[in-house]
Amino acid sequence: MTDLELLTKMAEGDVSAGRRFVDNHQVNVYNVCYSFLQNEHNAEDVAQEVFIEAIRNAAKFRGDSKLSTWLYRIAVNRSLNFLRDNRKRRFWIEIDSLFGIGGDPGDSKDQGPVSDDDLLEQQEQKLLIGKAIQALPENQRIAFTLNKLEDLPYAEVAEIMQTTLSSVESLIHRARVGLQKRLKNYYSN
Template sequence: MINEKLLLERITNGDTSAFRQLVEYNHKKVIHICLSYVGNTTDAEDIAQEVFIEMYRSIKNFRSESSISTWLYRLSVNKSLDFIRQSKRQKRGSGKVNPMEKSEIERLNISNKQMASDSIEEEERKKVLYQAIDKLPYRQKEALLLSQIKELKQQEVADTMNTTVSSVESLLVRAKRKLKELLINQKEEIF
């Protein structure tokens, strides 16, 4: 565990090694948050880089009313949502339906057909799950991602969302019920 206050003080005094330490400590968490929103590792890594750039630019304005990890979570969510909005605008404007990404094409060219099949199935399951999560109401989605993907305790989720633990519990129950319903409906549509 790092001492956030000491690290923050070193960063505001211009210590670049302290900022590097902060990035290394939080890098995987930020990518994981972004990935939970955009569902693509390459995009998540790009967004994470933007998150840390934004953090570096505005760290002197950080008031320590919340923890750095909470601030990073908010930055990650906001940057991810910005990316999603921008992507939707580009798709509408370009007329492209759903172009295959280079990484997806490479995955399809794996010589071992069984490995390719397993990999594709796993990716497809993740894609279906993320699509279903994306259909949840915003607060339910946020509570679910924080507790299940980021693995925060319910009190931490409540603090991050500026609500109570009982509200978080309620959001999680509704989110899981809705997610189950969405996945069952999707399965029925496929078969």
């Protein structure tokens, strides 16, 4: 049975097909999310959202690209949206503390598991390599992450990013140069 058939059956409520489909792709989807989010809990959360979106939009998949490429695209978009939301949430937390609503950082526990991970996330962000990758411009970060960390070929990266091959090459080159400078600065200081 093909991946598309499995996905269609999963969307129709076939549990065994769903389990097979998810098991086939969950590692790759999770790792893409993890590469962007650098946090296990958030990566798991977003990976589940990716599969939910895939089930919902199963009928819209036209088969122009590989199903895995389509899943990667959803994973990248979801992860970037999560990061944007997180940035906004942090802004609101700062506003909170400005008005004195937030109180102790421990009080944020009642906001759910995402807030619970803030400390861990902050610790992880202290890793200079992660910081350097996250500091790259968005397109460069996507191209670099998919090619260098996820080991995807340029052609698939171009398909995921819906751009040309030469554009991906240029983005990766700029990302390499940017990272090289950043890493040199970070580790020499």
